[in-house]
Amino acid sequence: MTNKRPQPDKLLQDISTYIHSYKITSPLAITTAKFCLLDTLGCGLASLNYKQVHDIINPPFPYIQNGTRIPGTNLQMDPIQGSFALGTMIRWLDFNDCWLAAEWGHPSDNLGGIITTMDYCNRINGTSYTIKDVLHAMVKAHEIQGILALENSFNEVGLDHVILVKLATCAVVSKIIGLNETQTIEALSHAMVDGQSLRTYRHAPNTGSRKSWAAGDATSRAVRLAYLVKQANIGSIPSVLTVPKWGFYDASFRGKYFTMKQRPNFQSYVMENILFKISFPAEFHAQTAVEASMIAHKQLKQLGKNHNDIKSIRIRTQDAAMRIIDKKGPLYNYADRDHCIQYMCAIPLIFGQLTADDYMDDIATKNPDIDLLRNKMVCVKDEQFTKDYYDPNKRSIANALLIELNDGTILDEIIVEYPIGHKFRRDEGIPLLLKKFERHVKQRFGSDTLQTQRILQLSTDENFEKMPIDKFLDEFVMKQE
Structure with a gap:
């Protein structure tokens, strides 16, 4: 009698089938993905204003020739290092898209792996991946990460949401580099068996910069696993989720199984409903609070008053914001401040703005107000x-x-239900999203340079989707650092 290996866990099979067989047909999803692509690249460019980003993304060993291009720099890397670099840039300012449910996250983090792998394959293997291919891969990566986040809370068991970035990137990249369905399951099983990131670096007293490069780390790990399956017969771990005691559910998820009751099938729902950060580089649960604070700032000015005239402020909010960004006491660094709803409301009430620079030590430590x-x-x-x-x-x-106010006046409560990046405000938000992208391109490459003009022209060209991804990234090479 022979002992047969167990069948792969159903979730791994479902993800692999979706990646290899499902066709994206939703025009809304593809159009939204295009805006998401531009916004995400813009966020990555904006991160390069900060020295620490350069220090983190520069490879510890000499980079390769004819590798994937890192936008806004003159760096060339292999796709594993490249996905770390681009993934870190994308996430650094907490300004890219967002998905909120039982778990939170930023599905465009997956672009760190998608873009660099497609670009590298075009340059080295002679493939012909285009912007259209990037958009379709984005929709699928968004879907995997977002659907699994709807009802399954990793934060409740102390795990960070980048586990879903790694899983989604691994799935999509596996197809990009030519793995079949069985090999994709193999790669996914290894992504799940990894020791997963703890959430502690997002919470006091351990808040720090790792939350800004954790997604880059996850995409890099995903790409490495996919390539490891491609080059070696490392074997699958078929019941990595469900095997008693040793599986993910028992060992890391307190015995609970993932559920997908709201959306039992992977399609294109997440991209169609994705949230954009348009106005403020701020943790998303505070976006509407910051918008309300901007309104309050204007109202105070109209009354001839300012923040010094305020006696108290009550912030009514959701349970998720209470758990993540309701912070009292000292804030030690940038990462602490951009995850504190009180800080994110105080800045616009005082200055009438909230920018990435407003989280820096120079602002925080020199303004006791x-x-x-x-x-x-x-x-x-x-x-x-x-x-x-x-x-x-x-x-x-x-x-x-x-x-x-100090004189006893109580202003009318300011309620903002949906941020400007919400699906319900798309008509209002998309023009501003494109202006955000334009602003970030001009900041990096110059307001009136030919390079800036060409990037903006190509990004709105009617044939944009047909453009090879490597040719598009060539436009983002920093000619002079």
Whole structure:
């Protein structure tokens, strides 16, 4: 009698079948993916304004010739190093897209692996991947990460959401580099058996810069695993999720199985409903709170008053914001501040803006008014906001500010249910998203340079989707550093 290996876990089979067989037919998903691609590249370019990003993405060993191009630099790398570099750039400012559910995350993080792998394959293997191929891969990566996040909370068991970045990137990249369905399952099984990232670097007292390069690390790991399967018979771990005691569910998920009741099949739902960060580089649960604070700043000016006239502020918010960004006490660094709702509201109330620079030490430590105003704020959980947050037909991210002044005046509560990057505000948001991309390109390559003009022209050309991805990335090479 022979012992047969178990069949692969159903989820791994379903993901592999989706990657290799499902055809993306939704025009809305593809159009949204195009905007997402441009926005994500723009966010990556903007990150290069900060020295630490250069220090992190520069490879520890000499980079290769004719490798994948890293946008906004003159670096060339293999796709494993390249996916780390681009993934880190994309996530650094917390300004790329967002998905909120039982788990949170940023599906465009997967572009770190998608773009660099397609680009490398074109240059080295002679493939002909185009922007259209990138968009279709994006839709699938978004879908895998987002659907698994809908009902499965990794943060509740102390794991970071980049586990889903690694899984989605590994799935999509496996097809890009020529793996078959069985090999994709093999790669996915190794992605799941890894020791997964703990969430501790996102929370006090351990908040730090790792949260800004964790996605790059995840995409890099995913690409490495896919290539390892391609070059060697490393074998599958078929019941990596379900085997008793040793499997992921028992060992890392407290015995719970993943559920997909809301959306039982992978299609294109996530890209169609993705959230864009348009106005503010801020953790997404605070986007509407910051928008409300900007409104309050204008109201105070109209009354001839300012932040010094504020006695107290009540922030009504969702349960997720209470758990992630309701912070009291000292904030030690950039990473602490851009995940503190009180800080993100204080800055616009004082200065009438919120930019990435406003999280820097020079601003935080030289303006005592920020902490004075933070101490006047209290967050309260609103049950209806929380219910609407989880409602798949609404996906609201509501916040409300109630401000009382020192003279006893209570201003009308300012409620913002949907941020400008929400699907319900697409007509309003997309023109601003394109302006955001244009701004980031001009900041990196110059306002009036031929390089800037060409990038912007190509990005809006009617034949954009037909352009080979390597030719497009060539346009982003920094001629002079």
